[in-house]
Amino acid sequence: MEMITGGVTAAKGFQAAAAAAGIKYQDRMDMAMIVSQVPAVTAGTFTTNVVQAAPVKWDKRLVMEESHARAVVVNAGIANACTGAEGMEYCKKTAEAVEHVLGISASQVLVASTGVIGMQLPMEKLTSGIEAMAPELKDTKESGHQAACAIMTTDTKAKEAAVTFEVEGRTVTLGGMCKGSGMIHPNMCTMLGFLTTDLAISKELLQEALREDIADTYNMVSVDGDTSTNDTVLLLANGMAGNPEIIQKDENYQKFKEALKYVNTALAKMMAGDGEGATALFETQVIHADTKEHARTLAKSVICSSLTKAAIYGHDANWGRILCALGYSGVTFDPEAIELFFQSKSGRIQIYQNGTAVNYSEEEATKILSDPEVTVLVDMKMGEEEAAAWGCDLTYDYVKINADYRS
Amino acid sequence: MEMITGGVTAAKGFQAAAAAAGIKYQDRMDMAMIVSQVPAVTAGTFTTNVVQAAPVKWDKRLVMEESHARAVVVNAGIANACTGAEGMEYCKKTAEAVEHVLGISASQVLVASTGVIGMQLPMEKLTSGIEAMAPELKDTKESGHQAACAIMTTDTKAKEAAVTFEVEGRTVTLGGMCKGSGMIHPNMCTMLGFLTTDLAISKELLQEALREDIADTYNMVSVDGDTSTNDTVLLLANGMAGNPEIIQKDENYQKFKEALKYVNTALAKMMAGDGEGATALFETQVIHADTKEHARTLAKSVICSSLTKAAIYGHDANWGRILCALGYSGVTFDPEAIELFFQSKSGRIQIYQNGTAVNYSEEEATKILSDPEVTVLVDMKMGEEEAAAWGCDLTYDYVKINADYRS
Numbered sequence: 001m002e003m004i005t006g007g008v009t010a011a012k013g014f015q016a017a018a019a020a021a022g023i024k025y026q027d028r029m030d031m032a033m034i035v036s037q038v039p040a041v042t043a044g045t046f047t048t049n050v051v052q053a054a055p056v057k058w059d060k061r062l063v064m065e066e067s068h069a070r071a072v073v074v075n076a077g078i079a080n081a082c083t084g085a086e087g088m089e090y091c092k093k094t095a096e097a098v099e100h101v102l103g104i105s106a107s108q109v110l111v112a113s114t115g116v117i118g119m120q121l122p123m124e125k126l127t128s129g130i131e132a133m134a135p136e137l138k139d140t141k142e143s144g145h146q147a148a149c150a151i152m153t154t155d156t157k158a159k160e161a162a163v164t165f166e167v168e169g170r171t172v173t174l175g176g177m178c179k180g181s182g183m184i185h186p187n188m189c190t191m192l193g194f195l196t197t198d199l200a201i202s203k204e205l206l207q208e209a210l211r212e213d214i215a216d217t218y219n220m221v222s223v224d225g226d227t228s229t230n231d232t233v234l235l236l237a238n239g240m241a242g243n244p245e246i247i248q249k250d251e252n253y254q255k256f257k258e259a260l261k262y263v264n265t266a267l268a269k270m271m272a273g274d275g276e277g278a279t280a281l282f283e284t285q286v287i288h289a290d291t292k293e294h295a296r297t298l299a300k301s302v303i304c305s306s307l308t309k310a311a312i313y314g315h316d317a318n319w320g321r322i323l324c325a326l327g328y329s330g331v332t333f334d335p336e337a338i339e340l341f342f343q344s345k346s347g348r349i350q351i352y353q354n355g356t357a358v359n360y361s362e363e364e365a366t367k368i369l370s371d372p373e374v375t376v377l378v379d380m381k382m383g384e385e386e387a388a389a390w391g392c393d394l395t396y397d398y399v400k401i402n403a404d405y406r407s
Numbered sequence: 408m409e410m411i412t413g414g415v416t417a418a419k420g421f422q423a424a425a426a427a428a429g430i431k432y433q434d435r436m437d438m439a440m441i442v443s444q445v446p447a448v449t450a451g452t453f454t455t456n457v458v459q460a461a462p463v464k465w466d467k468r469l470v471m472e473e474s475h476a477r478a479v480v481v482n483a484g485i486a487n488a489c490t491g492a493e494g495m496e497y498c499k500k501t502a503e504a505v506e507h508v509l510g511i512s513a514s515q516v517l518v519a520s521t522g523v524i525g526m527q528l529p530m531e532k533l534t535s536g537i538e539a540m541a542p543e544l545k546d547t548k549e550s551g552h553q554a555a556c557a558i559m560t561t562d563t564k565a566k567e568a569a570v571t572f573e574v575e576g577r578t579v580t581l582g583g584m585c586k587g588s589g590m591i592h593p594n595m596c597t598m599l600g601f602l603t604t605d606l607a608i609s610k611e612l613l614q615e616a617l618r619e620d621i622a623d624t625y626n627m628v629s630v631d632g633d634t635s636t637n638d639t640v641l642l643l644a645n646g647m648a649g650n651p652e653i654i655q656k657d658e659n660y661q662k663f664k665e666a667l668k669y670v671n672t673a674l675a676k677m678m679a680g681d682g683e684g685a686t687a688l689f690e691t692q693v694i695h696a697d698t699k700e701h702a703r704t705l706a707k708s709v710i711c712s713s714l715t716k717a718a719i720y721g722h723d724a725n726w727g728r729i730l731c732a733l734g735y736s737g738v739t740f741d742p743e744a745i746e747l748f749f750q751s752k753s754g755r756i757q758i759y760q761n762g763t764a765v766n767y768s769e770e771e772a773t774k775i776l777s778d779p780e781v782t783v784l785v786d787m788k789m790g791e792e793e794a795a796a797w798g799c800d801l802t803y804d805y806v807k808i809n810a811d812y813r814s
Contacts, residue, residue: 051734051742082730082742084762117727118764227735229727306713307809314810320524320636323489327458328634335458335489355491357525395810396803402714403721 001259007160009144010175012198013037013240016143017136018150021129023122024077024115031129032074032147033098034194035137039068039108040238043207045214047231053081055111056232058091062110063234067203070108071098072194072234073130074151076179078121080113081229090121097127101134112192112232114153114179148177151192154276154401155181161266163259167243167252172199174259178233180271181223181278193218193233193267199256200239201246209257210235217264220296220389222304223275235260272303272390273373277397282312283375287386294331295380295387301329302376303391312374313393317342317365319351322376339379344371408666414567416551417582419605420444420647423550424543425557428536430529431484431522438536439481439554440505441601442544446475446515447645450614452621454638460488462518463639465498469517470641474610477515478505479601479641480537481558483586485528487520488636497528504534508541519599519639521560521586555584558599561683561808562588568673570666574650574659579606581666585640587678588630588685600625600640600674606663607646608653616664617642624671627703627796629711630682642667679710679797680780684804689719690782694793701738702787702794708736709783710798719781720800724749724772726758729783746786751778 009016014036018029044063046056062069073094080087095106113121137143148158162175176195201209214233239245246253273281284302289295302308305325311318319340327335336355341348346368350358368374416423421443425436451470453463469476480501487494502516520528544550555565569582583602608616621640646652653660680688691709696702709715712732718725726747734742743762748755753775757765775781 049731049734050736050739051730079727082727082759082763084743086763117725117731118759227731229731229734306805310806310809313806316810318524320486320489323458324456324524324634324636327456327636329457332457336491352489352525356489356493394806396806398713399717399720399801399803399806402717402801403723 001163001165001262004162004164006141006162007144007148007175007177008034008194008196009139009141010162011173011196013238014196015137015139016147017133017138018146019129019132021075021125023075023125029146029150030076031133032150033130033133033137034072034147034196035102036070036236036238038238038240039070040236041067041201041203041206042069043210043235045210045233047228049227049229051082051229053079053113053230054083054087054091055080055113056230057088059110059112059232059234062107066107068108069110069236070104071102072110072112073098074112074192075126076151076153077115078113078119079115079117079230080121081117083118083120086120090123093123094126097130101131110234114151114192114230117229144177151179153179153181155179155274157274159267159270159274161263163262165255165259167199167241167255170241170243172241172243173197174199174263176263176267178267178271181274181276191228191231195233195235195263197237198239198241199237199246200241200243201237201256205246205253206235206237209260213257213260213264216387217261217268220300220387221268221272222300222391223272269390272392275392276401277395278392279395280312280393281373282309282391282393283373283388284378285375285386285388286378286380288382289380289385290383292385292387295385297329297331298326298378299387299389301325303389306394309391309394312369313395315366315369317351317362317369319357323352326378333380333382337381339381341377342368343375343377344368344373346371408570408572408669411569411571413548413569414551414555414582414584415441415601415603416546416548417569418580418603420645421603422544422546423554424540424545425553426536426539428482428532430482430532436553436557437483438540439557440537440540440544441479441554441603442509443477443643443645445645445647446477447643448474448608448610448613449476450617450642452617452640454635456634456636458489458636460486460520460637461490461494461498462487462520463637464495466517466519466639466641469514473514475515476517476643477511478509479517479519480505481519481599482533483558483560484522485520485526486522486524486637487528488524490525490527493527497530500530501533504537508538517641521558521599521637524636551584558586560586560588562586562681564677564681566674566677566681568670570669572662572666574606574648574662577648577650579648579650580604581606581670583670583674585674585678588681588683598635598638602640602642602670604644605646605648606644606653607648607650608644608663612653612660613642613644616667620664620667620671623794624668624675627707627794628675628679629707629798630679676797679799682799683808684802685799686802687719687800688780689716689798689800690780690795691785692782692793692795693785693787695789696787696792697790699792699794702792704736704738705733705785706794706796708732710796713801716798716801719776720802722773722776724758724769724776726764730759733785740787740789744788746788748784749775750782750784751775751780753778
């Protein structure tokens with residue numbers, strides 16, 4: 001497996017474009033489109049929130065009922081959530097607009113929206129955006145990057161990752177983009193993530209690979225504990241790498257899963273590190289847990305703790321809050337047995353053992369906690385399972401961004 | 408039932424005192440003591456966190472194993488949590504110091520601590536504090552109030568409530584005090600709450616009444632989602648009202664439960680409204696839910712949502728976040744059927760119906776949301792159950808307080 005630059009246009013046969021449609025933002029691109037040259041088998045995972053945005057309902061039906069998809073249209077600014085029958089109608093009209101300008105059947109057009117809940121989309125602007133993007137579709141890195149920029153809301157950085165790997169002598173590419181950065185506590189998947197690959201693989205295995213992968217990648221991210229109404233990850237595989245179609249869980253399937261894990265982990269970490277108002281990526285690694293599920297629960301409990309997140313912002317080695325968050329996670333363990341460490345590129349320091357603080361240097365701890373990527377390592381001493389979770393610090397800017405998001 | 412002023416010294420035969428022991432704060436009182444003239448039957452509820460502070464372990468054993476208690480010693484500044492065997496030893500030494508100066512058996516002395524996790528208590532200062540408080544014990548309102556002030560950490564206001572009611576011609580008094588205001592997401596009970604009554608009641612019924620009551624009072628409060636290692640509510644009943652002892656769930660027991668609900672609800676709301684950095688008490692009332700448990704879960708999910716809390720701070724009627732929080736609570740419902748309202752002393756306004764926003768006045772909504780006590784009313788249209796939960800807004804000051812709490 002080789003890491004390469006690029007995103008949704010990295011794989012063969014995928015084009016992208018972006019447009020400034022003026023949906024809510026007036027000074028930037030706010031629409032993106034991804035198109036596969038040929039029909040692609042498609043997998044999707046969606047929010048578990050009872051309240052589901054219209055595009056989530058639209059995509060769920062298409063991913064389940066249609067054998068292939070060819071295009072994805074995304075807008076930022078308005079989420080098209082809690083918009084009733086009118087909101088569903090806009091999904092249909094968006095797909096029809098793509099059919100009209102590109103000749104792709106509306107039943108092969110997926111849609112996604114992110115932004116304010118409860119407002120209706122300005123349909124004419126969407127249609128104009130699609131008309132503007134159609135002639136601009138390109139398979140260049142630049143067009144993929146523009147798409148990644150256009151889907152941002154409060155994100156400060158575009159998020160892209162890609163890898164290549166070999167399947168039966170053919171080079172296969174997998175690339176993707178995603179966006180955060182508030183209302184991020186994915187349960188099934190992230191806010192919005194789009195992955196493209198030229199791998200030939202059956203629809204069933206594509207869906208299974210994605211479903212399994214997100215449990216350890218997107219679902220281990222939390223910015224603020226709020227599971228969105230719009231969470232969507234779509235994965236399109238168009239087979240243009242020319243490999244023999246993967247139809248069983250063989251060695252090639254495992255290679256693909258490894259690639260998927262790499263790209264999704266990279267995107268998940270970018271999303272966490274660019275959480276609203278964040279100054280640091282805050283990772284928790286749990287090792288030697290008794291079960292995988294317990295490892296995940298413990299890791300996620302720590303990165304979700306508001307008090308711990310605020311302490312990370314203050315570069316304060318307040319390990320008591322970490323122990324507290326492990327304690328209320330719902331997992332049973334012996335607090336006297338576990339060990340805690342802080343680590344970053346500046347070093348690693350043990351802080352807790354045998355039920356009390358180790359006599360560590362506060363100065364060294366503060367130095368480690370001042371790095372832009374900070375890890376808490378929790379050794380449960382109970383078994384062989386491990387998990388990582390990614391969040392960010394809690395800052396003044398998180399409050400600022402969210403106290404007045406709509407205006 | 409009559410609401411009266413006062414706190415832990417309101418009931419007959421209870422005295423209190425406070426002292427400046429210099430445990431962590433150097434410029435204020437940081438220790439309190441409550442003493443009952445005669446042995447009192449005692450009930451307690453404690454944190455469900457796997458990591459439990461030494462005083463929690465000490466009190467749990469005493470409440471379970473001893474028939475009566477006579478004193479409670481509380482300190483603020485250091486939590487005596489994650490302090491190993493040494494921490495347990497300090498609980499014993501504290502109780503023995505009370506035995507030494509007041510002649511109360513150490514097995515009848517409860518202890519409670521709040522503050523930084525992981526630091527050891529300065530035992531000589533605690534002992535000096537107890538020696539200083541002993542001659543100052545008084546049954547006056549003022550001494551109760553000083554105790555309520557002394558147990559505060561980041562609280563900005565002392566929290567006291569009291570009521571009287573009649574049992575078989577005798578006037579019974581119930582009073583209490585509690586403290587917040589961070590790491591507040593009680594599961595079994597609040598951070599620290601102390602209740603005293605002169606009612607004569609069996610230990611079994613006292614415990615049952617407290618246990619049932621906290622499910623709808625303290626356990627419906629959240630400031631930041633962090634369930635503390637130290638959560639403790641203690642309830643002492645010394646029987647000095649002279650009523651015939653309550654030994655069954657008769658009318659008198661119900662009167663007591665009503666009084667308990669009033670005092671604990673009042674204290675719970677004070678705690679929520681004085682959450683770290685809060686500018687507003689944020690209440691969510693869920694009505695017409697299908698089950699009581701669902702009503703509680705839905706109400707608590709809304710007051711715990713960081714995004715909703717930030718919007719309340721911004722006086723922003725961002726109802727989509729409320730709907731989102733209901734949706735990820737784990738309770739299944741039809742988003743098209745429910746209705747949402749904002750209300751405060753400035754009025755009441757409907758904002759959501761039939762799956763979309765009602766055409767409400769943003770100006771009026773902002774006016775309602777600018778009050779210091781704001782309520783979201785959620786009508787589930789599913790049944791007859793209801794619940795309320797209390798939180799606060801998320802502000803810059805919450806971050807400020809918690810980014811640098813230890814220094």
